Amino acid sequence: MALDQHTLNHSTSHLMAEAIMNLYPEAKLGFGPAIEEGFYYDVDLPFQLTEEDLAKIEKEMRKIAGKNLPFVRKEVSKEEALKLFKDNPYKIELINGIDGTITIYTQGDGFFDLCAGPHVERTGQIQNFKLLSIAGAYWRGDSKNKQLQRIYGTSFEKKADLEEHLRILEERKARDHRRLGKELGLFMLSEYGPGFPFWLPNGMIVRTEIENMWKQLHQKYNYMLVDTPIMLSKELWITSGHWDHYKDNMYTTEIDKNEFAIKPMNCPGAILCYKNDLHSYRELPLRYAELGHVHRYEASGALNGLFRVRSFTQDDAHTFVRVDQIEEEIRSILKLYDEVYSLFGLNYKIELSTRPEEGYIGSIDIWNKSEAILKEVCEKSGKEFKINPGDGAFYGPKLDFKVKDCMGRVWQCGTIQLDMNLPERFDVSYIDDKGEKARPVMIHRACLGSVERFIGVIIEHFAGAFPLWMAPEQVRVLPVNNNFHLEKAKEIVESLRNAGIRAVLDASEDKLGYRMRASQVKKVPYTLVIGDHEKDEGTVTYRHFGSKNQITLPYGEFEKMLQEEIKSRALPKAE
RNA sequence: GCCGUCGUAGCUCAACCCGGCAGAGCAACUGAAUCGUAAUCAGUAGGUUGGGGGUUCAAUUCCCUUCGACGGCACCA
Numbered sequence: 001m002a003l004d005q006h007t008l009n010h011s012t013s014h015l016m017a018e019a020i021m022n023l024y025p026e027a028k029l030g031f032g033p034a035i036e037e038g039f040y041y042d043v044d045l046p047f048q049l050t051e052e053d054l055a056k057i058e059k060e061m062r063k064i065a066g067k068n069l070p071f072v073r074k075e076v077s078k079e080e081a082l083k084l085f086k087d088n089p090y091k092i093e094l095i096n097g098i099d100g101t102i103t104i105y106t107q108g109d110g111f112f113d114l115c116a117g118p119h120v121e122r123t124g125q126i127q128n129f130k131l132l133s134i135a136g137a138y139w140r141g142d143s144k145n146k147q148l149q150r151i152y153g154t155s156f157e158k159k160a161d162l163e164e165h166l167r168i169l170e171e172r173k174a175r176d177h178r179r180l181g182k183e184l185g186l187f188m189l190s191e192y193g194p195g196f197p198f199w200l201p202n203g204m205i206v207r208t209e210i211e212n213m214w215k216q217l218h219q220k221y222n223y224m225l226v227d228t229p230i231m232l233s234k235e236l237w238i239t240s241g242h243w244d245h246y247k248d249n250m251y252t253t254e255i256d257k258n259e260f261a262i263k264p265m266n267c268p269g270a271i272l273c274y275k276n277d278l279h280s281y282r283e284l285p286l287r288y289a290e291l292g293h294v295h296r297y298e299a300s301g302a303l304n305g306l307f308r309v310r311s312f313t314q315d316d317a318h319t320f321v322r323v324d325q326i327e328e329e330i331r332s333i334l335k336l337y338d339e340v341y342s343l344f345g346l347n348y349k350i351e352l353s354t355r356p357e358e359g360y361i362g363s364i365d366i367w368n369k370s371e372a373i374l375k376e377v378c379e380k381s382g383k384e385f386k387i388n389p390g391d392g393a394f395y396g397p398k399l400d401f402k403v404k405d406c407m408g409r410v411w412q413c414g415t416i417q418l419d420m421n422l423p424e425r426f427d428v429s430y431i432d433d434k435g436e437k438a439r440p441v442m443i444h445r446a447c448l449g450s451v452e453r454f455i456g457v458i459i460e461h462f463a464g465a466f467p468l469w470m471a472p473e474q475v476r477v478l479p480v481n482n483n484f485h486l487e488k489a490k491e492i493v494e495s496l497r498n499a500g501i502r503a504v505l506d507a508s509e510d511k512l513g514y515r516m517r518a519s520q521v522k523k524v525p526y527t528l529v530i531g532d533h534e535k536d537e538g539t540v541t542y543r544h545f546g547s548k549n550q551i552t553l554p555y556g557e558f559e560k561m562l563q564e565e566i567k568s569r570a571l572p573k574a575e
Numbered sequence: 576g577c578c579g580u581c582g583u584a585g586c587u588c589a590a591c592c593c594g595g596c597a598g599a600g601c602a603a604c605u606g607a608a609u610c611g612u613a614a615u616c617a618g619u620a621g622g623u624u625g626g627g628g629g630u631u632c633a634a635u636u637c638c639c640u641u642c643g644a645c646g647g648c649a650c651c652a
Contacts, residue, residue, distance in 0.1 A: 048579070135647030136578025143649040147578050191643045246652060265652060299576050299650060393652055480611050517613035531611055543612065550612065
């Protein structure tokens with residue numbers, strides 16, 4: 001019978017723990033669970049482990065595995081447990097927190113560990129593992145506690161599976177958006193502005209295409225585009241409640257002795273837009289969409305390529321609806337999101353986050369009502385979703401859209417947040433059918449989330465080989481011989497440009513093979529080779545990125561094919 | 576922010592452990608070759624070794640400090 005992956009990883013962490021205790025008897029073990037793609041163990045040591053130590057630990061692990069010791073479960077009383085682990089304050093803390101049965105697992109030759117199990121039968125079943133990295137991690141995940149050394153590793157039943165996993169790790173490195181961003185000239189980061197990305201010409205094309213698509217779709221869904229100031233008075237942020245909760249993460253300045261803050265959110269701006277007019281119940285829902293450039297002071301250690309930055313653009317929208325319109329509005333948003341994600345071939349899961357334990361604003365009644373509506377709409381939509389209790393924003397419950405890329409990794413992108421608090425704080429209203437003031441509900445929503453992060457995700461998702469519609473360079477044209485084919489190649493580039501296609505001529509004197517390679521390295525979707533045949537017959541011969549095939553077409557057909565592929569925003573063709 | 580690692584040419588890396596003229600490939604530039612689908616050949620130029628300080632006759636190398644990046648943790652409206 002095949003071993004359970006989770007159990008195997010967990011047992012491997014125990015095997016590692018024994019190896020560590022054999023090598024470093026003064027070590028104190030913390031947590032050592034299996035995780036999604038492996039396992040880790042937290043260990044408190046009086047010295048710092050190095051990469052070389054990992055090899056030593058691995059060697060010791062193989063020794064223990066070679067003995068093929070049995071994993072044995074044993075129930076113990078709390079007193080016994082406390083005595084067994086008397087030298088380890090971490091385990092004592094855990095034991096004192098356990099209510100029910102306390103179990104330990106031994107591996108046969110003296111090593112034992114506090115553990116609920118289950119485990120594989122014998123250490124000999126653990127053969128194909130690798131220790132990957134060392135990192136700091138707070139005891140019990142609390143930054144007030146001591147930091148322990150965490151060793152990550154992974155374990156598989158079959159050698160081929162371990163190798164495959166290590167290959168995937170390499171593949172991820174090769175697809176890293178920071179690396180591809182550099183190689184393809186998409187964006188850069190500078191030490192002069194940590195966390196503030198620069199968009200380079202190629203990345204600007206990708207970004208502009210995505211934003212154009214976004215604007216078109218929002219127009220289709222009856223949103224109104226607005227743009228609100230990047231800096232607004234501190235007073236506004238006090239009213240919104242952001243000042244109280246996030247002032248440490250906001251950039252501030254002073255103008256004419258008044259305090260201002262750079263916006264970390266677009267909502268107050270949208271609210272001011274709404275309040276600029278008096279609104280009738282007949283007008284609702286009113287949808288204000290904004291590609292809003294926000295700034296947040298993120299902890300230095302949190303910065304990570306485009307995934308976590310201090311300056312980013314939210315594809316934001318704020319919709320003001322009557323309570324009876326919430327359900328339909330949410331449904332319309334779901335449809336819009338579907339349309340966007342499918343353009344990138346991204347699948348997603350929905351997560352509903354509910355009221356946090358503390359620090360929330362507004363009444364529990366309002367929270368419960370909002371949560372119920374979101375849950376109901378999700379259930380009716382037939383989408384897969386789960387609930388994250390206590391994970392909501394301070395002003396309301398939310399739906400998060402977790403996008404899964406082609407490497408199986410999950411990214412938080414879209415969000416839909418119901419907010420019955422801000423309308424109250426800003427005294428937002430509309431005139432109802434009885435001529436009286438009524439309070440609308442505000443829905444905050446973003447589909448891509450942060451445009452920066454989203455582009456980071458799709459760079460990795462497509463490994464830099466973007467769909468034609470957003471590719472920085474769509475066609476590269478290579479004349480076989482500059483003496484005979486250059487004019488024809490120029491003519492083709494010009495025709496393509498006139499047709500709205502981003503075409504580039506490579507008239508360098510290098511050999512064709514060299515230029516073909518250069519084009520492939522830059523992941524240009526279509527590379528044309530123009531020689532005698534093409535010149536004489538009015539055709540083009542193209543090679544699609546990732547394919548070795550050469551296809552010859554009359555020029556007109558080629559242009560039409562590209563225009564259709566661009567217009568439909570098609571995904572790259574599978575080769 | 577915390578723990579750890581790292582910072583050398585535009586890029587990828589070597590020399591650092593054990594102090595003694597900072598080197599290679601790619602890219603760039605110049606020249607030759609004019610070539611039908613992933614790297615033609617030869618040459619030239621390119622560096623206050625992230626910044627600051629210290630130790631030393633001498634620092635890329637050792638020490639301190641600071642900034643930045645990376646692997647995690649904590650955080651993520």
